[in-house]
Amino acid sequence: MILLRDDPPLPTQMWVLAPQLREHLLTEYAFRVEAIDLLHHPDEDSPVVQQLIRARRLPDRPARISSRPRSAQPPVPHAAVRVGAILFSDQGLLLGQHQQGRIDLAGGAVEAGESLERAITTATGRA
Incomplete structure (x- = not known):
């Protein structure tokens, strides 16, 4: 539900990956999931939960193929x-x-x- 200031809640469809599927996808792309923390809303009655996923790319990952030409110059910040x-x-x-x-x-x-x-x-x- 999207909660708007002066209007009734607006039902909305959302697609959210299950933590196990998200971890599987990260692992498939050469990441190691170090932690998945669930951050609950301060209001205990709120169903809102955010996921904080800490993952690290494995050092022996396959070489990346990039369409960006390589140069000795650093990228533009x-x-x-x-x-x-x-x-x-x-x-x-x-x-x-x-x-x-x-x-x-x-x-x-x-x-x-x-x-x-x-x-x-x-x-x-x-x-």
């Missing part, structure tokens, strides 16, 4: 900060189609020096 927004109105919930084809909430990357508010308005097309 960048941050991987993203924003997402839940926009709900009388017309429904705003969703977008990701480049990889999946349906997702509106959102995108935060550019250097951009505020989170500006990134949300850019990602959702709202001024």
Whole structure:
């Protein structure tokens, strides 16, 4: 359920990998899972639980094949900060189609020096 400020809860479908499947996939891709911690919501009545997975890539992993050309120069520094927004109105919930084809909430990357508010308005097309 998505809880909105002044509206009734909105039922939503979510696909969540079971911890065993997530661990299997990480192991398949040459990671060793060191710990899976469940972080419960401070409100004991809330069903919200986050998973914190600590995994380490195994040293004897197979060589990676990369499409990025190799050079002696370090990569350009960048941050991987993203924003997402839940926009709900009388017309429904705003969703977008990701480049990889999946349906997702509106959102995108935060550019250097951009505020989170500006990134949300850019990602959702709202001024």
